[in-house]
Amino acid sequence: MKGNDMGLIVYEHPLSPYAQKVKIALDEKGVAYEARMPAAMGSGQPDREFLRSNPRGEVPSLVDGDFAIFDSTIILEYIEDKWPSPALLPAEAKARAEARMIEEVMDTAFEPINWGLGEIRWFKRVSGERARTLEAQASAQARGLYQWLTRQLGEREWFGGAHFGWADLSVVPYLNGARGNGIAPDEASPLGRWLARANARPSVAKAAKAALEVRASLKDVHLAIESGLFKREYRDHRLEWMIRSGGIEVVREGMEKGTIRFSNEIR
Numbered sequence: 415m416k417g418n419d420m421g422l423i424v425y426e427h428p429l430s431p432y433a434q435k436v437k438i439a440l441d442e443k444g445v446a447y448e449a450r451m452p453a454a455m456g457s458g459q460p461d462r463e464f465l466r467s468n469p470r471g472e473v474p475s476l477v478d479g480d481f482a483i484f485d486s487t488i489i490l491e492y493i494e495d496k497w498p499s500p501a502l503l504p505a506e507a508k509a510r511a512e513a514r515m516i517e518e519v520m521d522t523a524f525e526p527i528n529w530g531l532g533e534i535r536w537f538k539r540v541s542g543e544r545a546r547t548l549e550a551q552a553s554a555q556a557r558g559l560y561q562w563l564t565r566q567l568g569e570r571e572w573f574g575g576a577h578f579g580w581a582d583l584s585v586v587p588y589l590n591g592a593r594g595n596g597i598a599p600d601e602a603s604p605l606g607r608w609l610a611r612a613n614a615r616p617s618v619a620k621a622a623k624a625a626l627e628v629r630a631s632l633k634d635v636h637l638a639i640e641s642g643l644f645k646r647e648y649r650d651h652r653l654e655w656m657i658r659s660g661g662i663e664v665v666r667e668g669m670e671k672g673t674i675r676f677s678n679e680i681r
Contacts (some may be wrong), residue, residue: 416497422447423477425464428624430526431587432486435469435517438583439490441617443497449624471678472647487517487643490580502580513574516566517584524559526655528591533656535595537646538636539664551659556597564605571611578615586612592623594629645675 416599419563426433426438440447452464457552468475469482471613476492484490494502503510531552540548554611563585567573573581589609592598599605613620638644648656648665656665 415444416443416645419657421479423467424449424651425452425467425475425477425500426473427451428621430473431528431591432472432521434587434621435486435583435626436474436476436489436493437621438531438617439502439580441620442501442502442578442583442615443493445493447499465678469678469680471645472571472649486521486661487514490517492539494580502583504574504579509574510566512566513579513584514582516563516573516581519559519562520584520588523652524556526652527559528553528588528595528657530655530661531595531597531650533577533661533664535636536632537639540661544661544663548656555659560603560605564603567604567608572608578612582608582612583618586618587621587625588624590632590653594626595654631634639673639680642672645673647677648674649677 420424424433424436426437426449428434428451437449452461452471464475465471467477467482470484472484474486474489475482476489480491483492490502503513516519520618530548534545534548534657566581572578573585586609588633589598590613593609599609601607601610607611613622635644639646646668648668653665656662665674
């Protein structure tokens, strides 16, 4: 395993697809790291060591010795620059741009679908007809994105061609999350077969296993919301998704009850 004399730390949460991307990239490259969850994440109690690495208070962040980086895409770029072999980005400029566009779509268009379903099913923000409306929107949006992803994949084994890479690790955490939400692509479809291949990779299986273990503990997590011990972050694309999918009352109620939060102001 490649290492770092001063240690490499990934601040993460196993359910975060953004953090999963970073862990998969490091494992694909054989770079040793310590995965660390911020203390009392989402409770409003500051983990000062974590906040020094990311004043936004969001996972992931990467601490490489005395240097800290936040934002999953910037972290991936740093990893690719510092440990270029094996390469995760294709060599050709067009293919590199395609990989980055796929990552952007997954981070901003697919992430809020899974997040929104979590608000309904795990955090129990809504029920009845309002919940069914949001769930129907999420399912329809996922199907549209599957059509787009299938076109990006084409006849190739991996999104970048012959080798697993940047685009693949940017897609698989979200599709595994969708599978947990019951809206995965058809297993017999090209995208479903790609997902099976991706999940067979040790780096992906490791991240997926950690996520499943945490997911199993969420049965009563809504009680933490109701008691005020935990607040879910409504940031940019998540807030947009909730409003445009028919959940503006969810946002209003969460603000009134003080059970949602927004990104930290950076000082």
